[in-house]
Amino acid sequence: MRALFTRPLFAYNSGILLIVVITGLIISQLTDEYVILGSILVVEYIILLLMMLHVHDKYMKPIRKASNTVDELVKGNYRARIHIPRTGSVAELGNKLNILARNLNEFAMQEQIQEKQLTTVIDNTQSGLVLLDEKGYIHLVNRKALSMFGGNSRDYIGRLYYEVLDHEGIHQTVQQTFLYEKNVKESITQTAGMDTKYIEIVGAPIFNERSLLKGAVLVLYDITHLKKLELMRKDFVANVSHELKTPITSIKGFAETLLDGALDDKETLQNFLSIIHDESTRLQVLIEDLLTLSRLEKDEYKPVKSEINMNRLVEEVLPITNHAAEQKGISLTVEMDNNISLRADKERIKQIVINLLTNAVNYTPENGDVKLTVTDKDENIHIEVSDTGIGISQEAIPRIFERFYRVDKARSRNTGGTGLGLAIVKHIVEVHDGRITVESESNKGSTFHVYLPKI
Ligand SMILES: Nc1ncnc2c1ncn2[C@@H]1O[C@H](COP(=O)(O)OP(=O)(O)OP(=O)(O)O)[C@@H](O)[C@H]1O
Ligand SMILES: [Mg+2]
Structure with a gap:
């Protein structure tokens, strides 16, 4: 810093000395009085030196400061400001420079915010996005695309798409997008272990202002659910x-x-x-x-609830299943406390009990036992239907609530079953915000538990 100021000062000082010497030579032609000549030259030197210092302080130094500030701005440091006197024409320059720096700073901040917003949107969009340039190099992969292909963005960015995206369908989409210069749609399946994902890819070309192809964006939709x-x-x-x-x-x-x-x-x-x-x-x-x-x-389905006396409901249901049980010599027993009641859709709850009891009787060989127990459990009513029948294998248990699923198709069809009974039971339990569970063992029997909230 010091060297910066001393170097021009030295140059100015040399200039002043030169002027003083020239003046001395001219005046020495006019007078022989060396004392006067010396005094004039000293006074001249002092005046010139003071003038030079004034000019330096007032103009040269602020301009140098301004130049340094501009250098900082050029480097991208938009926080740089110039501090110079508030008056004079250089002050105006300084003020304008500070305003410019402030504006630049604001622009930079806005740009940063916008960039952040854009990245947030791109990363949180539910579709995968891959941006390619005209040579096929990847410039962007968003989070969703990474979740589809695995790895992190460093594995893709700056690489050629066909080196890192290992799928013939994707290669074809990109090639056709570049070739036909219009949107191309393709579906691919992605298998990772046991998991199969169905992905729809849309390749869209990107053009510059002169309508020249600049690259392509691949939009990937996970359509597995659909x-x-x-x-x-x-x-x-x-x-x-x-x-x-x-x-x-x-x-x-x-x-x-x-x-x-x-x-x-x-x-x-x-x-x-x-x-x-x-x-x-x-x-x-x-x-x-x-x-x-x-x-x-139906989404809008709501059960029509009324106060139900479970004891009466069971009395109404029993004759329906008793006949079939008697025919097979199955003993059907009921165990329940008095006055169990709940608020629910009566006909639907009846259907739960009928379907579970019918299954128990149907899938229990002759002379077996079927038992219905209803208990009051805190905020729930617990309906339990157990049998000593053929039971359900562990692999089949998660599937028995599917529509049309039957463990043994031939046997079930003989009993007149269509495989919809338990699907209906499950739906009724769900619309009542209840819960159903099964315990079963092949050839030992099954127990179905239904928990229904009392209100
Ligand atoms: N208590 C049970 N013991 C053994 N297997 C059962 C029992 N309940 C259900 N299953 C098995 O679950 C399958 C599905 O039962 P679900 O009640 O949905 O259909 P289904 O009884 O075949 O026909 P339906 O629609 O007439 O009820 C049955 O086919 C049967 O294989
Ligand atoms: Mg059934």
């Missing part, structure tokens, strides 16, 4: 069609045989008509179950 729903819907339609087809084929077959002449044989007629009757009952039950399920599955 795919699974679609699969479930397809399965459901296939299952319903299958379930409807069997009784309809049977009804049609027997009706045709009757029309072809079997009508005249009284016994065959009786026999076939009773089969047709059974099959149509089966159809009716299936359709009723499907309607019940679809009603329960």
Whole structure:
């Protein structure tokens, strides 16, 4: 700093001395009085020196400071400010420079905020994003894309897409986007261990202001959930069609045989008509179950609650299952305290008890035991249905609440089952904010526990 100021001062001082010497030479031509000449030269030197110091302090120093501040601004330090006297023309320069620095600082801050906002949006968007330049180098991968492909951004940024994104479908999307210069859509499956992800990729070209291709952005949507729903819907339609087809084929077959002449044989007629009757009952039950399920599955479905006396409800339900139990020699026992009540949809709760008891009787061999226990447990009512039947294997337990799932298709169909009973039970329990659990062991028996809130 000191050297900076001493160097010009030395130069100015030399200039002044030169002027003084020249003046001395000129005046020495006019007078021989060396005392006067010396005095004049000393006074001249002092005046010039004072003037020079004034100019230096007032102009040169502030300008140098201003120049240093500009240097700092150029380097990107927008916090740099110049401190110079408040008056004079240089002061105005200083003020303007400070305003400029302040504005630059504000711009920089705004830019930082905007950049942060943009990164937050990009990182939190539910679609994966990959940005490529025209040569195929990756410039950006957001968090969602990383969750799809694994690794961290350092593994991708600055690398060629075909070196790091190991999927033929992605390569094709990029190539076609670059080739046709328009949006390209492709679906790929990504398998990691047991997990399969379905991803839809949209490749969109990016152009500069002169409409030249500058790169592409890949937008990746995880459509696994949609795919699974679609699969479930397809399965459901296939299952319903299958379930409807069997009784309809049977009804049609027997009706045709009757029309072809079997009508005249009284016994065959009786026999076939009773089969047709059974099959149509089966159809009716299936359709009723499907309607019940679809009603329960509606988002807006709310149970119509009323005060229910569980003891009375069980009394109403028992005759329905007693008959089947008696036929198989199964002892059906009930154990419950008096006056158990709850607020719920009566018909639906009845359905829970009927479905669970019917299953218990159906899947218990002759002379077994089925027991219904209802207890009052704090804020819940606990309904327990246990049997000594065939039980359910551990692998099958998580699936028994699925629509149309039957552990043993042939056996279940013989009992007239369609595999919708437990799906309905589960839905009813859920719309009542309750809980259902199962304990079971093959060939030993099963116990279903339903917990329903009292209000
Ligand atoms: N108590 C039980 N003991 C053994 N297996 C059972 C029992 N309850 C249910 N299951 C198994 O779970 C499957 C699904 O039961 P669910 O009640 O949903 O259908 P289903 O009884 O076959 O037909 P339905 O729609 O007429 O009830 C049954 O097919 C059966 O394999
Ligand atoms: Mg059932």
